[in-house]
Amino acid sequence: MKSATPKVLHALCGRSLVGHVVAASRELSPEHLVVVVGHAREQVSAHLAEIDADARTAVQHEQNGTGHAVRMGLEELSDSGVALDGTVIVVCGDTPLLTGETLKQLAGAHSADGNAVTVLSAEVPDATGYGRIVRDQASGAVTAIVEHKDATDAQRAIREINSGVFAFDAQLLTDALGKVRTDNSQGEEYLTDVLGILREAGHRVGASVAADHREIVGINNRVQLSEARRLLNDRLLERAMLSGVTVVDPATTWVDVTVTVEQDSVIHPGTQLLGTTHLATGAEVGPNSRLTDTTVGEGAVASFTVAEDAVIGAGASAGPYAYLRPGTRLGPKSKAGTYVEMKNAEIGEGTKVPHLSYVGDATIGDFSNIGAASVFVNYDGEKKHRSTIGSHCKTGSDNMFVAPVTVGDGAYTAAGSVITKDVPPGSLAVARGQQRNIEGWVARKRPGSAAAQAAEAAAAVRQEDEGGQ
Secondary structure, X not given: OOOOOOHHHOEEOOEEHHHHHHHHHHOOOOOOOEEXXXXXXXXXXXXXXXXXXOOEEEEOOOOXXXXXXXXXXXXXXXXXXXXXXXXXXXXXXXXOOOOHHHHHHHHHHHHHHOOOEEEEEEEOOOOOOOOEEEEOOOOOOEEEEEOHHHOOHHHHOOOEEEEEEEEEXXXXXXXXXXXXXXXXXXXXXXOOHHHHHHHHOOOOEEEEEOOOHHHHOOOOOHHHHHHHHHHHHHHHHHHHHHOXXXXXXXXXXXXXXOOEEOOOOEEOOOOEXXXXXXXXXXXXXXXXXXXXXXXXXXXXXXXXXXXXXOEEOOOOEEOOOEEEOOOOEEOOOOEEEEOOEEEEEEEOOOOEEEEOOEEEEEEEOOOOEEOOOOEEEOEOXXXXXXXXXXXXXXXXXXOEEEOOOEEOOOOEEOOOOEEOOOEOOOOEEOOOOOOOOOOOHHHHHOOOOHHHHHHHHHHHHHHXXXXXX
């Protein structure tokens, strides 16, 4: 990956690579889940503790192959007093497209066929680099899995490949791992050698073919990461559209796996829905919006909007070009309009902040209107302070509300005012200097300028008009 970040921690549609595999594995409701960690194990283990506190970790101090890794996982269980019986499913930490449904099919086939081991395989257009599934031509049974580097030319022509995902009988797996040799090109313990060992011992080896070969794709570089992201995103959008969501342009729409969208909502081009974002019925988002951990209520609209940890209430609107920072809560049918930024702000029902304003650390009641170019001055250089505007208030354009300050219900504030004191309910607050006009200033201070000439011409026209009258 050419990165300081361990491969399995690279993100894909809102989860790490290993996070996707853990989530798919959890769909089996396993009695135990063990993640074998080696390289950068401190980072990986810390991440696992965040996403799945019940997952165990087993340390592979030396990376001596897949068989050795599985042996470390089983020893973690046995050392903890866990009886090694039942079925063991082994998956790879870099296969984020693998689904719980496919794992359930593998486990079902393993149980139904009475296999000692069942491999998840797939038919792929290009098998280069993958281990090949070698079958008995008469019975179709799996006789071996041969790594690409160890395969003959005839074996390399096979298109059925090993996914690296297996179902094993736990006791047979434990016994066979003790017999795995390292006489191969890498000098490693191959998990795939267990199949030959069990087959030679007279046990049944089977395979379950994945319906979609793309599920077993592993990630080894950022090109493959990008390709997997596209595939997973397409899968998520297809699921949304089939459930009744309109996605105008899937090619430019990106969603995380944790996003939820209700039917009859509309997603316009250039939109990103991230984290735990939720769109209620009839919500409309985009174009060119990015919502993170944000709830958009029924019938609400967010166009050209960036929002994080915000709530846009039912029938409310945000944008175009609105920025809703964490803690913003827009009430029903309220508005955060063009070039409006809000942070930690509670906006009441029907209240509008239409233009060019900053509302930070504030509570605004119901059905009030905040004039254009207003600023809630919340920071004194050391601490943040909160302002409160009541219900049914009308505040003028170019107002500064210097927190902490309260404007009572039904009050008005005049345009251009700097409000530093509380305004009683029903009052008009005027906080601006008296206007004074100095006649002839331009002619005296800027003689000969374009402004002076324009003023002189205007004065001549006015004098002529007055003479005519």
